[in-house]
Amino acid sequence: MTLNRSTGPGRTSQIPASTPSDDIRFFIDSADRAACEPWLNIGMFSGVTTNPQLMREASRHISDIKDIYNWARDAGAREVCFQAWGPTVEDQYRSAMEIREIAPSATIKVPCTRVGAQTISRLRDQDVPVLLTAVYSAKQALIGSALGVKYIAPYFNRMFRAGLDGTEEITHMIRAIPQDGTGPMIMAASIKSAKHLVTLTDIGVRVFTVSPEVLDDLFTDDLTDKAVGDFETFMIDVR
Numbered sequence: 570m571t572l573n574r575s576t577g578p579g580r581t582s583q584i585p586a587s588t589p590s591d592d593i594r595f596f597i598d599s600a601d602r603a604a605c606e607p608w609l610n611i612g613m614f615s616g617v618t619t620n621p622q623l624m625r626e627a628s629r630h631i632s633d634i635k636d637i638y639n640w641a642r643d644a645g646a647r648e649v650c651f652q653a654w655g656p657t658v659e660d661q662y663r664s665a666m667e668i669r670e671i672a673p674s675a676t677i678k679v680p681c682t683r684v685g686a687q688t689i690s691r692l693r694d695q696d697v698p699v700l701l702t703a704v705y706s707a708k709q710a711l712i713g714s715a716l717g718v719k720y721i722a723p724y725f726n727r728m729f730r731a732g733l734d735g736t737e738e739i740t741h742m743i744r745a746i747p748q749d750g751t752g753p754m755i756m757a758a759s760i761k762s763a764k765h766l767v768t769l770t771d772i773g774v775r776v777f778t779v780s781p782e783v784l785d786d787l788f789t790d791d792l793t794d795k796a797v798g799d800f801e802t803f804m805i806d807v808r
């Protein structure tokens with residue numbers, strides 16, 4: 570399907586209509602129910618992502634995975650992501666299947682290592698959706714594409730902290746893997762500000778996992794707040 574757009578007197582061009590891969594998609598990066606639910610209730614979020622660090626920060630444990638999955642889904646999350654654990658392929662695969670047993674449609678996060686790649690191969694054979702995590706370089710995105718994962722999560726801010734150019738690395742990923750839904754979607758992680766989100770959308774990223782603190786930044790605009798205050802004042806006069 571295409572839409573006509575005027576390009577000058579008597580001229581039109583054909584532009585593609587919006588597809589799901591064109592839309593910006595946000596995941597909330599937290600295991601804290603009190604922090605997630607108010608955002609999920611807005612209705613603009615695709616899901617929730619967690620990892621062992623986030624679970625520790627929220628004082629959650631493996632035994633809480635089912636509860637996290639249930640409240641996130643009840644609040645509107647279409648996807649909930651949990652990370653597999655263990656030093657061996659057997660350990661990671663076993664933990665992934667334990668997660669799927671108590672959180673049946675969960676997406677499984679697996680780190681980008683040789684062990685992780687073997688684990689992902691086994692999960693792929695079981696049709697389990699996988700998010701390749703702890704990605705720091707463009708070359709690692711090639712691994713995710715070859716393995717057929719659903720998402721690839723580069724750590725944007727951590728790249729810079731490690732002396733890498735995160736923007737350049739993710740630009741290479743986008744060039745190598747078109748973000749049209751036919752392959753893995755780049756899910757940018759380690760986002761520290763709304764400005765980071767804008768920078769990454771400029772280079773073609775369409776999926777983000779962001780903390781509640783960054784969401785606060787996204788929704789904060791002094792000029793908008795002033796305009797809303799003015800509207801409310803004017804409304805008194807026109808009632």
